[in-house]
Amino acid sequence: MSTQSDDRERLALLQGTLDLLILRTLLLGPEHGQGIARTIQQRSDEAILVEHGSLYPALQRLEAQGLVRGDWGVSGNGRRARFYELTARGRKHLTAEAGRWRAMTAAIGRVLGPALAEG
Amino acid sequence: MRLGKRSDQDFAEEIQAHLELETDRLIAGGMTPQDARAAAERAFGNRTAARERFHESQVWMPLEQLVQDCRYAVRSMRRTPGFAIIATLILAIGISVNTAAFSFINAFMFREFPGVVKRDQLAVVLLGRDTRWGRSQPSSVSIADWELLQTGIPAFSGTAAYGMVQLSVRAAGEPQAVRGHLVSAGFFDVLGTRPAAGRLMTAGDDPRTLDQVVVISHGFWQRTFEGRPDVVGQVLTIGTRSFTILGVAPTGFFGLQPGEIVDPDLGAPELWVPLAAAPLLRTESALTDMAAVLEDRWLQVFGRLAPGATLGQAEAQANAVAARLATEYPENRRNAFAELDPGAGGTRNAAEALQGMLFVMVVPAIILLVACANLANQLLARAIERSREIAVRLSLGATRGRVVRQLLVETGLLAIAASVLGVLLARWLLDGLRVWVLAIPFRIPIDASVLAFTLALALATVLLFGLAPALRATRADLGRALKDGAPGSGFRRSRLRSALVVVQIAASLALLAVSSVFVRIAERPPSASLDALADRAMLVSVNLDLLGFDSTTGRAYQRAMLDRLGNLPGVVAAGMAPFAMFDMVGEAPMTESGRDPDEPRYYDLAEVSGAWFDATNLVPLRGRLFTAAEQMTPPSVAVVDEVTAREVWGGSDPIGRTLRIGEDSAATIVTVVGVIPTRQEAAFRAPEGLVVIPGTWRYSPRSYFYLRTSGSAQPMLSAVRQAAREVDPRVPIIWVRTLDAVGAHAVSTLTMLASGLAGLGAVALGLAALGLFGVLSFLVAQRRYEIGIRAALGARRGDVTWMVLKQALRLGAGGVVVGALVAVVVVTLLRSIIHGLQPLDLPMFGGMAAIMVLVAVLASVVPARRAASVDPMEALRAE
Numbered sequence: 001m002s003t004q005s006d007d008r009e010r011l012a013l014l015q016g017t018l019d020l021l022i023l024r025t026l027l028l029g030p031e032h033g034q035g036i037a038r039t040i041q042q043r044s045d046e047a048i049l050v051e052h053g054s055l056y057p058a059l060q061r062l063e064a065q066g067l068v069r070g071d072w073g074v075s076g077n078g079r080r081a082r083f084y085e086l087t088a089r090g091r092k093h094l095t096a097e098a099g100r101w102r103a104m105t106a107a108i109g110r111v112l113g114p115a116l117a118e119g
Numbered sequence: 120m121r122l123g124k125r126s127d128q129d130f131a132e133e134i135q136a137h138l139e140l141e142t143d144r145l146i147a148g149g150m151t152p153q154d155a156r157a158a159a160e161r162a163f164g165n166r167t168a169a170r171e172r173f174h175e176s177q178v179w180m181p182l183e184q185l186v187q188d189c190r191y192a193v194r195s196m197r198r199t200p201g202f203a204i205i206a207t208l209i210l211a212i213g214i215s216v217n218t219a220a221f222s223f224i225n226a227f228m229f230r231e232f233p234g235v236v237k238r239d240q241l242a243v244v245l246l247g248r249d250t251r252w253g254r255s256q257p258s259s260v261s262i263a264d265w266e267l268l269q270t271g272i273p274a275f276s277g278t279a280a281y282g283m284v285q286l287s288v289r290a291a292g293e294p295q296a297v298r299g300h301l302v303s304a305g306f307f308d309v310l311g312t313r314p315a316a317g318r319l320m321t322a323g324d325d326p327r328t329l330d331q332v333v334v335i336s337h338g339f340w341q342r343t344f345e346g347r348p349d350v351v352g353q354v355l356t357i358g359t360r361s362f363t364i365l366g367v368a369p370t371g372f373f374g375l376q377p378g379e380i381v382d383p384d385l386g387a388p389e390l391w392v393p394l395a396a397a398p399l400l401r402t403e404s405a406l407t408d409m410a411a412v413l414e415d416r417w418l419q420v421f422g423r424l425a426p427g428a429t430l431g432q433a434e435a436q437a438n439a440v441a442a443r444l445a446t447e448y449p450e451n452r453r454n455a456f457a458e459l460d461p462g463a464g465g466t467r468n469a470a471e472a473l474q475g476m477l478f479v480m481v482v483p484a485i486i487l488l489v490a491c492a493n494l495a496n497q498l499l500a501r502a503i504e505r506s507r508e509i510a511v512r513l514s515l516g517a518t519r520g521r522v523v524r525q526l527l528v529e530t531g532l533l534a535i536a537a538s539v540l541g542v543l544l545a546r547w548l549l550d551g552l553r554v555w556v557l558a559i560p561f562r563i564p565i566d567a568s569v570l571a572f573t574l575a576l577a578l579a580t581v582l583l584f585g586l587a588p589a590l591r592a593t594r595a596d597l598g599r600a601l602k603d604g605a606p607g608s609g610f611r612r613s614r615l616r617s618a619l620v621v622v623q624i625a626a627s628l629a630l631l632a633v634s635s636v637f638v639r640i641a642e643r644p645p646s647a648s649l650d651a652l653a654d655r656a657m658l659v660s661v662n663l664d665l666l667g668f669d670s671t672t673g674r675a676y677q678r679a680m681l682d683r684l685g686n687l688p689g690v691v692a693a694g695m696a697p698f699a700m701f702d703m704v705g706e707a708p709m710t711e712s713g714r715d716p717d718e719p720r721y722y723d724l725a726e727v728s729g730a731w732f733d734a735t736n737l738v739p740l741r742g743r744l745f746t747a748a749e750q751m752t753p754p755s756v757a758v759v760d761e762v763t764a765r766e767v768w769g770g771s772d773p774i775g776r777t778l779r780i781g782e783d784s785a786a787t788i789v790t791v792v793g794v795i796p797t798r799q800e801a802a803f804r805a806p807e808g809l810v811v812i813p814g815t816w817r818y819s820p821r822s823y824f825y826l827r828t829s830g831s832a833q834p835m836l837s838a839v840r841q842a843a844r845e846v847d848p849r850v851p852i853i854w855v856r857t858l859d860a861v862g863a864h865a866v867s868t869l870t871m872l873a874s875g876l877a878g879l880g881a882v883a884l885g886l887a888a889l890g891l892f893g894v895l896s897f898l899v900a901q902r903r904y905e906i907g908i909r910a911a912l913g914a915r916r917g918d919v920t921w922m923v924l925k926q927a928l929r930l931g932a933g934g935v936v937v938g939a940l941v942a943v944v945v946v947t948l949l950r951s952i953i954h955g956l957q958p959l960d961l962p963m964f965g966g967m968a969a970i971m972v973l974v975a976v977l978a979s980v981v982p983a984r985r986a987a988s989v990d991p992m993e994a995l996r997a998e
Contacts, residue, residue, distance in 0.1 A: 040734040053164030056134060077143055081136045083380040
């Protein structure tokens with residue numbers, strides 16, 4: 001019971017970004033969890049290491065919010081896997097959140113300023 | 120339970136699929152299958168955590184755990200149904216007593232009264248006076264005050280008045296004496312009462328018809344008219360006048376004074392007659408002397424606050440009326456002030472209500488406490504039996520909080536079952552109380568607030584008896600508990616459990632002891648002279664009020680009664696007084712000659728006629744009684760009792776001294792001719808001194824005839840009633856009772872209280888015995904190993920039995936000592952509040968203590984035999 005609260009704190013930190021990355025990945029088309037993890041890793045040049053264990057609860061949460069839809073299917077190499085695809089709401093959510101994220105990072109960049117960036 | 124659609128199983132499969140895909144990828148990247156699998160698992164992290172998080176996202180956890188706990192609790196109860204049943208019963212008893220007591224309080228303090236709308240808007244108007252000794256206690260008002268108050272408080276949307284009267288009513292057959300209220304025409308309007316049949320009088324009624332109508336109670340309607348609808352319009356003879364029945368009040372309606380109806384002597388009002396009829400139905404109301412009218416303060420005035428008006432405004436207006444009264448009647452209303460009592464509930468303020476509530480709740484609370492102590496004990500025993508199971512759960516990673524909660528859920532289930540049973544028992548208790556003890560005109564409801572109270576009580580009991588055992592159980596040393604180390608386990612000397620048993624024995628002993636004090640006062644003969652009469656005396660109660668008698672015709676009737684009854688065969692002596700034996704007599708101010716008449720002493724004044732001294736078996740200690748001539752003339756002589764003699768004249772002889780009785784011009788001066796023994800009153804009152812004078816001073820329409828008979832009075836009751844009826848058939852004979860019955864009636868409240876306490880004490884004693892039995896059985900079970908060793912080392916059966924017995928005796932003695940201390944403190948406190956209570960009767964208390972110890976021994980019989988039959992081989996092998 002006591003570890004639960006720690007988990008939740010960590011989640012709260014990750015939540016926004018991980019959700020955003022998942023949604024962005026699914027924009028390319030339906031994908032299963034392992035594929036999503038791999039895509040994020042590759043696209044971030046391995047800079048972001050997704051802990052696979054936290055990916056699935058995140059997917060579950062997105063599904064509960066109606067942003068993605070999951071269904072069992074068969075993977076490229078013939079394995080059974082649960083595939084996720086973006087819903088219309090997910091697409092809208094992604095657009096809004098991505099815009100907000102860009103605005104935020106731009107603002108943070110402005111605050112930090114060029115001098116610091118050079119130094 | 121489930122919020123989402125996916126099962127845990129489905130989620131697990133997804134994770135499995137992920138691991139396989141990842142392994143495939145790594146193998147494709149050149150890893151060996153084993154390494155790939157391991158790497159995939161590593162990258163995934165904690166699988167269980169992910170699954171748990173998934174599970175938690177699917178359900179509402181607290182509820183899920185609660186359901187789990189409940190299921191578990193039911194399972195564990197089912198394993199020990201005996202415990203579950205006994206525990207539920209014990210707790211149900213405690214809860215029912217408390218629920219019943221609270222229902223009572225709820226009905227009369229918090230709920231709306233039957234037929235009364237929004238009592239919180241009502242306020243009673245009381246009048247008092249500022250005197251040089253301070254403010255007098257504000258009280259009810261006279262009809263003259265009412266006339267000004269009636270229209271003087273515009274902050275009230277309506278103002279009404281009522282006064283209690285004893286009425287003699289003839290509907291069919293013999294006249295019956297019933298209680299009624301004389302009410303102002305707007306009485307029912309202000310209360311917002313709606314009739315059950317016909318209509319109620321209203322302020323708009325023609326004042327000329329108001330002294331000819333009556334509203335009857337629902338109960339009276341049912342009893343006398345079998346609830347027939349044609350009752351409206353029928354004629355009822357009240358006193359000597361005819362009244363037309365206007366309508367029927369709603370079920371249970373009693374007006375605003377619950378204090379009257381819970382008093383077994385009064386009961387609920389049955390008739391409501393308009394105030395306009397007061398001069399016909401009340402002797403005092405026929406008076407015209409203004410001073411007498413003003414001192415006849417028999418009316419309760421109340422009003423309903425108009426929308427937007429405040430209590431302060433109403434009180435200011437009432438005080439303006441008081442000021443007008445002061446100018447109008449300077450003699451009797453000088454410095455008058457008004458006070459408003461909001462809520463009109465008979466209780467004057469919240470603190471008083473709370474006090475009353477605490478008083479009512481003390482004993483039930485003690486019972487509940489004993490029940491809880493008992494259950495806590497049994498739960499402790501259970502917790503210890505289950506210490507191994509609990510230790511396993513703790514070591515498997517359950518947190519202590521979770522296990523405590525689990526145990527509390529178990530006790531919570533017990534408490535809920537007990538509450539349901541307790542509410543049913545309370546219903547039964549309340550109905551029984553209503554039917555057998557108090558004439559309450561409506562069924563005391565068990566409503567939402569009572570149920571809320573019961574629920575709160577149940578939760579409190581869970582914490583009270585469940586928390587300590589649960590904390591105790593989960594504090595166990597894991598290693599030791601897992602080894603099931605019965606010898607030397609931390610619980611062997613369970614001080615807590617022993618303390619709980621001591622508490623139970625002490626509480627039940629204290630309850631029994633206190634009830635015995637009440638039983639003794641209820642049984643005690645009120646005086647030696649009455650005791651000597653045994654059952655050879657009776658009283659006849661008659662009230663000439665409202666029957667059209669004046670003082671001349673009234674006295675003639677009373678003389679005729681004395682004559683007729685005194686000459687009945689078997690009657691030895693007949694006397695008369697305006698009070699019933701054991702009742703309050705009524706004080707009068709008295710001054711001995713030579714003292715300042717502004718500082719009178721107050722003594723009870725008995726004005727007696729005929730052979731009253733003979734009939735009550737009072738023999739003078741010194742001096743003489745009244746002569747026949749003195750009884751026929753205005754009083755010139757008095758007989759005083761020892762208390763008065765001692766207080767007024769100290770050591771010197773009172774005979775021949777004079778006393779001035781009464782105030783101002785109304786006073787009379789008498790010479791003391793004799794001294795009689797002091798009455799020991801049965802009521803809770805100090806003997807305040809009694810002065811007896813001949814009954815020729817003031818006329819009282821209310822009279823009690825005292826008859827002393829040569830044989831037993833009981834068989835003569837109906838003959839006496841018949842004879843009394845014949846003296847004047849118009850006069851209702853209120854009752855004819857043997858002196859024993861009058862005494863029993865006077866102490867009936869006390870007897871009720873005593874038997875109630877004794878009953879509860881017995882329940883507590885039973886609980887304590889069960890508790891002791893439980894604790895001893897447990898100790899024996901715990902000490903099996905030790906007993907086995909003792910037996911193996913040659914201890915005889917007797918030694919082992921004695922060991923258990925000793926334990927029982929120790930606990931019993933502890934309980935007796937604590938109980939004795941508590942009883943002494945409680946009785947001392949009660950004696951300071953209630954006069955006439957005797958101290959604890961030592962032999963009786965000793966007897967009760969002996970019973971306690973005997974119960975302790977009996978409770979140890981089975982456990983002791985069990986201990987004695989422990990087979991050493993088996994006990995040692997079990998370890």
